Ligand SMILES: Nc1ncnc2c1ncn2[C@@H]1O[C@H](COP(=O)(O)OP(=O)(O)OP(=O)(O)O)[C@@H](O)[C@H]1O
């Protein structure tokens with residue numbers, strides 16, 4: 191197989207005396223969904239934050255598209271093609287669904303943003319925004335302000351925003367959190383679709399979704415990788431069952 | 441026409457119409473009040489870009505207001521005394537031409553704000569408020585201890601500066617100049633806030649982490665907004681000095697920064713014409729209550745408290761619906 195798109199090598203990060211990320215290594219290859227699972231407080235979000243560039247690691251390195259990005263800022267990494275959703279939906283609350291998407295598209299344009307031509311009547315932006323909105327089945331909610339959306343809808347808007355970025359890799363931190371069973375089923379289909387756009391590093395607690403979607407699973411416990419393998423072998427792994435799956439739905 | 445557009449039209453029509461009536465009725469004092477409103481409104485429109493759209497609570501905009509004022513004072517005083525401003529490397533004369541003074545004021549405020557913003561924008565929240573205040577205080581004390589231009593006493597300019605083709609000493613003509621600049625700036629602001637930059641600025645105020653994750657360095661967005669904002673306030677400062685034919689360090693005082701914030705809040709934070717409505721209310725209160733008591737600012741404080749507690753959108757927020765998502 192060719193070089194992974196994204197690779198994390200020996201990443202460590204502590205908060206005071208507490209080691210939240212302990213020599214973690216993992217990679218993300220073209221076309222795959224790589225799930226990252228583990229109990230609460232295992233350090234999953236901490237890892238995602240370091241990959242996204244929001245949190246500096248104490249040691250270790252991150253390579254993306256063949257380049258060492260460990261010291262690069264969040265925005266620079268995003269521009270290279272790293273798109274992420276947050277554990278708590280992160281959209282622009284006072285913007286409508288459509289404005290949020292126009293924002294996502296405008297953010298990707300090269301150079302300093304224009305100060306003169308109107309963004310909301312620029313068809314280069316609005317056409318793309320409307321297309322993504324329609325694709326996610328949000329067309330009828332297009333004019334609603336994000337803060338007034340239902341939780342599951344806001345999640346979808348956030349997914350729509352990262353889709354609009356046309357990234358080279360997706361980092362999704364618990365996209366199913368708190369959206370209900372019906373929402374989860376829909377979201378699972380949506381994520382299965384994302385794989386065709388770019389590979390996905392998926393943090394998720396919903397084991398049904400994880401085992402349906404993932405090509406590979408990495409298990410994190412207390413900041414450390416205890417297993418990384420195919421879904422079948424992870425399901426059979428005794429350590430994993432003890433540490434995590436045992437009290438899960440499987 | 442929605443309610444805010446209607447309110448905006450009424451505000452501008454009133455601001456333009458009242459001085460015209462006052463001119464016909466021979467009431468120059470009313471024209472001066474309206475000019476004050478236009479100028480303070482313009483300063484507030486500048487601050488509103490940073491404070492309202494960008495969420496950058498600058499407690500130091502008096503520095504830019506004052507720099508605009510001193511740009512006028514310095515240039516005009518040299519023109520008045522027939523002495524050059526500088527002799528090396530080229531001789532730079534003073535000037536009493538308004539357009540040149542305005543440009544200088546805008547550039548000087550822009551440069552100063554670039555330095556202040558580059559440092560202040562590394563902080564957030566209350567630290568940002570404090571550091572902008574600290575920079576403005578530095579500018580204030582610098583002006584006080586600069587004897588060449590009047591020091592503490594300030595600088596008087598005996599004749600109002602010139603604008604080609606106009607008699608600027610005629611109150612209504614000077615008002616027309618200020619009002620025109622206000623309208624041009626409002627049109628410019630409307631383009632800017634509706635542009636891609638404007639969209640990013642508002643998004644940055646509400647959710648900077650999301651904007652960074654979308655690939656935009658929010659620091660640059662904030663920096664640009666702050667500098668633009670200061671430039672507009674600097675222009676207003678030059679006009680204000682010309683209105684009074686006087687500039688002094690008090691234009692840079694923290695009270696002045698506070699007045700500008702009050703004007704923006706009174707009118708409605710983040711609303712296009714909020715600062716104009718706010719300036720109108722402020723000047724009227726000052727004028728009415730100031731006649732009754734020297735401590736009129738106590739009443740102003742009460743009004744302000746009321747706005748902050750019960751009318752979050754300011755005067756315009758009360759007149760119109762809740763904030764329209766103007767993206
Ligand atoms: N900024 C911080 N300061 C101190 N401790 C932190 C900080 N961020 C995270 N932690 C700690 O690091 C550990 C890992 O947190 P993290 O959010 O990465 O867990 P997680 O695996 O994402 O958990 P969850 O499944 O609940 O989202 C937790 O014990 C948390 O309390």
Ligand SMILES: [Mg+2]
Nearest residue numbers: 234235236277
């Ligand atoms: Mg987490």
